Amino acid sequence: MPYIPHTEKDIERILKAVGASSVEDLLGALPSRLRLAKDLDLPKGLSEQELAGILKDLSSRNSTTREYASFLGAGAYNHYIPAVVDSLISRSEFYTSYTPYQPEVSQGTLQAIFEYQTLVCQLTSMDVSNASLYDGASAVAEAVLMARRITGKDAVLLSSALHPEYRETVRTYMAGASDHVSEVFYCTEAGRTLPEAVEAALTGDTACLVVQHPNFFGSLEDVEALSRVIHAKKGLLIVVTNEAVSFGLLKPPGETGCDIAVGDNQSFGNPLNYGGPYLGFMAAKSEFVRQMPGRIVGETVDKNGKRAFCLTFATREQHIRRERATSNICTNHGLCALSCAVHLVSLGATGLRKLAEHNLFKANYLKEGLRAIRGVDIAFGSPVFNEFTIRVDKDPEGVLKALLKKKIMGGVLLKRFYPELDRHILVAATEMNSKGDIDRFVSEIGKLLQ
Template sequence: MRYLPLTPDDRTAMLAAVGASSIDDLFADVPPEARLDGPISGLPLHASELAVERHMAALSRRNRAAGDGPFFLGAGAYRHHVPASVDHLIQRGEFLTAYTPYQPEIAQGTLQMLFEFQTQVARLFGADVANASMYDGSTACWEAIVMARRITKRGKALLSTGLHPHYRSVARTMAKYTRDSLVDGDPSLDPGTDWRALADAVDKDTSCVVVQYPDILGRIDDMSALASACQAAGALLIAVVTEPVALGLIKSPGEMGADIVVGEGQALGVGLQFGGPYVGLFACKSKYVRQMPGRLCGETVDAQGKRGFVLTLSTREQHIRREKATSNICTNSGLCALAFSIHMSLLGEKGLRQLAAINHARAKAAAAELAKVPGVSVMNGSFFNEFTLLLPSDARAAVHSLAEKGVLGGVSLGRLYPDNDGLANGLVVAVTETVTDEDIAAFAAALKEVLA
């Protein structure tokens, strides 16, 4: 029996209080074609637990695991080898059941882990301070944009065309409610970034410029000149990193002057996991710390002078007056942050640099081999472990044909930008340490057959 605590009179009173004539009014922002007007078609109204288990098991067998064959997917989510010790440690009871540590006296382990996590993220990003994580990279990106608005008191954000389209989509959704003006566009299949044009476009109304590093096409550029242009105009530079392993080899955004650095931490410790849950990374210059969303763990001493950890800053609506809160995020991705931190600790600085070097070497080998396929060229002038191939025909068809041959050969730009025919022949290919010489050879051979 369903538990419905509200009576019809209760619902009527609540609707009257918020000024809605019916329940449907509360879903006005959901397009009518996306709303259900009855039970989901094709699903039974009820089934036994055994029947559901069997049905779900049958569906799961239709999935193809990332490790089942050549795998070159990326575009914001990357397959790296996660040591077995990461899974073992995050499943310890004191971590697996830990939630927001409101009581520091019984949550010292969780607080210390988050303190170490913050240190790792700050060092990785070249920033002064990092928070105790966000939900994912896309929401961290938006939080950075709205943080820039609070700091600059301006409402126009310039988004690089190289910013992941999903991140742009999240920003556009949220900007509808804050009335921020977002200036963006689709990328062009060109080896260079649009950062010079962005620097020229910064004006007195610009709150921030948002760039991705490396960007959605795998391109890498020096953001120092853009950072200077932003600083001269009183705007902030926000750098988005979706592949943190890259920072083991390339200069960090903070070193080049970025004011806020955000990103997706999935690549380290978390795994692909069918698209989530992931972990958002957020760091900034120390002078902006009081405008940083989420929460911050700090180190202190107790009454006996012993080392301890506490929530130092928590500018969210649960802890302070709603109108003073910087974010409505109610917790952090604690378990995923722990997995990230354990993987980073196991690697260490030397190990991260070695891992990055292996990734880059594998990607160079793959790019060279794939460029030998007739009609195929590599667009990028520089890249880390991800690059864009230019095919002689629509990459979406090629991706499906490759999958039929057992090769997951990348993400087509036509899928990411379905309304831009000029990008249809682009294929974003990611190559990590998990890719073998045999995988590269199989990809090249399959691609040659598909394009013949």
């Protein structure tokens, strides 16, 4: 039997040691009246070779972002992952260990997380970071709960230019209190959140404003102006970033008045993987650290005074505070955080900047190409990073379908999330899109809209 080393002789030795006459006898802890009478109705076990063949076959029934030129983004970004990432995270001392409860045999994981926390603080310009959360959406939900705890206020104001699935996640987490969640509508001209609209929607009971930057439409928000408005009402500002490569160029949340920065670091070192696992991050001002959810690693010394790392502030967590914990999170996305750290370290300061610029230029090149096409409009006037929204003159669904025939995944249809954006497509470009691909996309969409 795969992975189970016991021979019949071994089984006999166990039975003898425990004084049982048979396996059945030993299973006495499980009363026979509760036992399953028949076998599980599952496929027969496979040899490793057969299994590999079946999985290969299943995988080949998918089409990849390598086979198609993909301009899909919307919270999941196609980036190049250097070979060092998989090589290093494949070291099984990393991936076959668990939460570093025993620091003396987990210094590798602990130091790596401590460095990851530092990297997140550097990217976001915030004071403290946790060890990771599940993904961007659940990180936003956790940030909202945290803001409510800190402020003692109830209401939550979401920008409608926050990723629709993130908004839905916040509402799900708020369950019983979802009446307290409201949205401020984006400006249909600029495709971003206007401070005056926020001001009108705020009340004295608003715990936090949540804005995404760059937002779901790709537009850059005026975070500083939004910060002034929410802070005037003594609420907290939560800034969400799910295209983390933008940190390479854009003024970070910590410099624009953000109180809690959250989002997804998938863009660094984590493959698309059909939606997961991704990498929720959270960083905050230091005064909020006791209200943060999730693991936090700290630096200390061992009994001989040597530098060492361990989990700290554990009293916030479920295994100690139980129902009064800051969150129920236990397992997080440690290995994804390691992938992110390795990618960031291998890029370095220069590489990060260059990567961000490359993305900006690619998106700009595509945007200008599309702008020149008759039948395509750039939907919103705001500056963008590597993603933007277009409006097409024909049925956008038909356009995207026709592009598929040309091996192009042309973007995400927005009608599904915003009924009023019924001719709109969200388009992203990264360093993975060659000039040739972009030219082909522009030319094909041009032909379709003629």
